[in-house]
Amino acid sequence: MEKKNKLGVALVGLGKYATGELIPSLQITQNCYLAGLVSGSEEKKLKYQQEFGLKDESLYSYDDFDRIADNPDIDIVYVVLPNFMHAEYCIRAARAGKHVICEKPLAMNVDECYRVAEAVRQANVRFSMGYRLHFDPFNQEMMRLGQKEVFGPVKKLELLDSMDIGTETPWRVDRERAGGGPLVNNGIYCIQAAIYITGKLPVAVEARFAPVTNPDRFSEVEEGVIWTMFFEDGVTAHCETSYSKNQNLMRAEGSEGWFELNPAYEYKGLVGRTSSGAMDIEPVKQQARQMDDFARCIIENTETRVPIEMGIRDMQIIEAVYASARAGDRVEL
Ligand code: NDP
Numbered sequence: 001m002e003k004k005n006k007l008g009v010a011l012v013g014l015g016k017y018a019t020g021e022l023i024p025s026l027q028i029t030q031n032c033y034l035a036g037l038v039s040g041s042e043e044k045k046l047k048y049q050q051e052f053g054l055k056d057e058s059l060y061s062y063d064d065f066d067r068i069a070d071n072p073d074i075d076i077v078y079v080v081l082p083n084f085m086h087a088e089y090c091i092r093a094a095r096a097g098k099h100v101i102c103e104k105p106l107a108m109n110v111d112e113c114y115r116v117a118e119a120v121r122q123a124n125v126r127f128s129m130g131y132r133l134h135f136d137p138f139n140q141e142m143m144r145l146g147q148k149e150v151f152g153p154v155k156k157l158e159l160l161d162s163m164d165i166g167t168e169t170p171w172r173v174d175r176e177r178a179g180g181g182p183l184v185n186n187g188i189y190c191i192q193a194a195i196y197i198t199g200k201l202p203v204a205v206e207a208r209f210a211p212v213t214n215p216d217r218f219s220e221v222e223e224g225v226i227w228t229m230f231f232e233d234g235v236t237a238h239c240e241t242s243y244s245k246n247q248n249l250m251r252a253e254g255s256e257g258w259f260e261l262n263p264a265y266e267y268k269g270l271v272g273r274t275s276s277g278a279m280d281i282e283p284v285k286q287q288a289r290q291m292d293d294f295a296r297c298i299i300e301n302t303e304t305r306v307p308i309e310m311g312i313r314d315m316q317i318i319e320a321v322y323a324s325a326r327a328g329d330r331v332e333l
Helices: 016-026 042-052 065-070 083-095 110-123 137-147 182-198 286-300 308-327
Strands: 007-012 032-038 076-079 099-102 127-129 154-162 204-209 224-230 236-242 247-254 257-261 272-274
Touching (some): 032 042, 065 083, 083 110, 137 247, 137 272, 182 224, 182 236
Parallel strands (some): 007 032, 076 099, 099 127, 154 236
Antiparallel strands (some): 247 257
């Protein structure tokens, strides 16, 4: 591939996240731009084609997606589909010779994650998870305060990410299409935060499912999960995720003080405080930073900070949390 200074991104799946966050973000990115669309909806493709002046040959359906291999304007394929389609489209994108960004969770289970990793390796393309919070300055400050032990070694974490999902996206409560409930959608951020604040991997988990208050809606996936992640030296992270309430807390207690974000996991409006006062941080558009960083990694041939291994690791922990909740017992990692 010739060396470019700006890379073309094709979005696969024009749902709420792609249209509400990624398309607007691609209007302000420096190292990449919107170059293609893959969708089952002609109407949506036409709307965005007209708005952003995209070429006819850069619009694809799911059936003719593999033709993207012949399109030199598209360097990166960003998979923004329901979870059950992630692995298939990441693998097809890699086989088409395109670099890939995949929304979380990487796939439906660890086996599928490994299949994606193998396809990426064989195709020799670059891969990034769509983990936007690694590019958010408030979350980056939590990483710094925790890993640098600014308030002493972190002893305890409280990580709550829940959202009342209503009925807007029915695939999220459908096991076949989502793979799981709030744990794979929101709880994954708590898992991430525990690791990036401590800078360590958990050694065990202990989980239980929250009581089901809406059995009609939550007949296939869990309504909520409450779990503890255990780290070495007695450090614990108490975590909770639910689809029937709203919570958005990331709090760490060190031996000499505390630091927290509330809200913590949102796209904007994050607020940070510490035991010594408020965090004074300028917010950024997380998704623009995330996509720019990956494009820069490709252009400059450097490593992304959100590689496929991180997506696999998180799925391994998710599977351990489910196994613990089902068994009612602690699971070692
Ligand atoms: P939506 O339901 O809003 O969009 C999914 C899109 O996928 C649909 O609009 C449709 O697009 C396409 N699609 C193709 N086949 C199907 C199918 N069988 N059922 C449903 N949709 C289908 O979901 P979101 O945009 O909220 O989520 C998409 C992905 O993004 C998920 O993996 C989610 O985890 C992730 N996400 C990440 C966020 C983050 O903060 N990083 C936030 C929100 C979501 P079309 O009509 O164009 O074919």
